[in-house]
Amino acid sequence: MTQKAFQDYYDEDVSHCYGCGRLNNHGLRIRSFWDNDQAVCIYYPNPYHSAIPGYVYGGLIASLIDCHSTGTAAAAKYRHEGREIGTKPSLRFLTASINVDFLKPAPIKGPLELRSTVTEIKGRKVVVETQLTVDGLLCAKGKVVAVQVPEHFFNNKDQK
Numbered sequence: 001m002t003q004k005a006f007q008d009y010y011d012e013d014v015s016h017c018y019g020c021g022r023l024n025n026h027g028l029r030i031r032s033f034w035d036n037d038q039a040v041c042i043y044y045p046n047p048y049h050s051a052i053p054g055y056v057y058g059g060l061i062a063s064l065i066d067c068h069s070t071g072t073a074a075a076a077k078y079r080h081e082g083r084e085i086g087t088k089p090s091l092r093f094l095t096a097s098i099n100v101d102f103l104k105p106a107p108i109k110g111p112l113e114l115r116s117t118v119t120e121i122k123g124r125k126v127v128v129e130t131q132l133t134v135d136g137l138l139c140a141k142g143k144v145v146a147v148q149v150p151e152h153f154f155n156n157k158d159q160k
Contacts, residue, residue, distance in 0.1 A: 019067030
């Protein structure tokens with residue numbers, strides 16, 4: 001795919017997240033894209049992502065919802081501000097809260113499809129609701145409250 005994902009626009013110093021960091025060789029490296037007003041991520045789980053034979057581990061599902069939602073929050077905030085994604089100053093979001101409902105076991109045969117809708121943008125807060133399906137079967141849904149990270153947060157390397 002030649003289209004750049006939301007995560008491809010993250011600055012290098014904030015591209016190491018286990019879920020969405022393109023520079024994390026051991027991470028999930030999820031990729032999210034706009035499909036009209038929804039953000040979409042397609043993820044192919046590996047056999048080692050299993051909980052019990054044939055089904056995806058719930059922690060993976062929560063991680064995918066988390067990182068896909070924060071990426072969606074950033075992309076939505078760029079749109080909200082009428083800016084092209086990746087323009088300066090950079091917009092990056094972290095999870096303030098996450099709620100995941102596991103509705104049905106997710107078959108590991110994949111692919112896992114995540115579709116997110118932004119339900120609120122207010123100041124530094126963006127609320128994203130995500131559904132995870134496998135072959136049209138709704139397996140999980142999540143709600144993430146994402147908060148925009150202040151620019152100085154990543155510039156202070158001495159902060160503990």
